[in-house]
Amino acid sequence: MDTPETILRLEGVTKVYGSGERAVTALYEVSLQTHAGEVVLVMGPSGSGKTTLLTIAGALLRPTSGTVHVCNTDITRMGENALASIRREKVAFIYQSFNLLEALTALENVSLVTTPGGLNGATPQERAKEVLGTLGLGQRLNSLPKQMSDGEKQRVAIARALAKDPALMLADEPTANLDAKRGHEVMELLRQKALETNKAVVIVSHDHRIRDIADRVVRLEDGRLQAES
Numbered sequence: 566m567d568t569p570e571t572i573l574r575l576e577g578v579t580k581v582y583g584s585g586e587r588a589v590t591a592l593y594e595v596s597l598q599t600h601a602g603e604v605v606l607v608m609g610p611s612g613s614g615k616t617t618l619l620t621i622a623g624a625l626l627r628p629t630s631g632t633v634h635v636c637n638t639d640i641t642r643m644g645e646n647a648l649a650s651i652r653r654e655k656v657a658f659i660y661q662s663f664n665l666l667e668a669l670t671a672l673e674n675v676s677l678v679t680t681p682g683g684l685n686g687a688t689p690q691e692r693a694k695e696v697l698g699t700l701g702l703g704q705r706l707n708s709l710p711k712q713m714s715d716g717e718k719q720r721v722a723i724a725r726a727l728a729k730d731p732a733l734m735l736a737d738e739p740t741a742n743l744d745a746k747r748g749h750e751v752m753e754l755l756r757q758k759a760l761e762t763n764k765a766v767v768i769v770s771h772d773h774r775i776r777d778i779a780d781r782v783v784r785l786e787d788g789r790l791q792a793e794s
């Protein structure tokens with residue numbers, strides 16, 4: 566079997582916010598690799614550097630030192646325009662608070678970012694409809710966010726991420742606004758869909774209840790990454 570493609574590679578990543586007496590080292594020499602078809606869960610207490618790690622992985626923040634590769638491209642010293650196209654083409658984020666546009670329906674929220682095409686040349690709307698359907702939201706296409714439950718909203722956010730068809734999906738505390746059962750269900754769905762389409766997924770969370778959906782769990786403590794058994 567072919568070795569799966571490495572999608573994200575962080576090597577010796579250190580991030581220091583601020584300078585002088587106020588400097589905070591949020592990440593210290595963190596190295597992490599994920600490949601296509603793998604779900605990695607990064608756990609750690611509040612302030613341990615989880616969001617910082619995800620933001621660097623998603624090309625939204627530069628490390629102070631170390632290197633970041635996304636899809637075998639070194640993005641560490643890329644210019645802003647090139648970074649913006651990495652974010653547009655390779656990465657999708659899923660947030661704790663869903664970040665849906667309140668004035669738009671589920672279908673509109675997803676089709677807005679959907680890449681047209683695929684083998685059958687579907688329009689963004691058709692693709693968005695299809696992805697929402699596979700996440701069990703076929704009856705919710707025309708609902709506004711305020712008319713949906715939190716679990717449904719998070720599924721719309723996952724549909725939006727999947728419909729963009731990125732190599733790398735990054736989720737920051739995606740279950741924080743969901744009850745335990747709903748949180749687990751939604752993450753299980755994310756795992757299934759991501760694996761079917763061969764994405765690399767990094768989820769950061771302190772929710773122990775979703776450990777079993779990950780292929781690998783690593784732990785951040787004060788900005789240092791350690792493998793977990």
Ligand SMILES: Nc1ncnc2c1ncn2[C@@H]1O[C@H](COP(=O)(O)OP(=O)(O)OP(=O)(O)O)[C@@H](O)[C@H]1O
Pocket residue numbers: 582583589590591609610611612613614615616617618
């Ligand atoms: N923009 C910033 N400027 C200065 N310090 C920051 C900034 N962002 C984060 N920090 C600090 O870096 C450390 C790591 O923060 P980060 O947000 O990555 O933690 P986290 O693990 O995501 O925490 P939480 O679970 O509360 O979301 C913290 O000490 C935080 O105060």
Ligand SMILES: [Mg+2]
Pocket residue numbers: 615616617
């Ligand atoms: Mg955070």
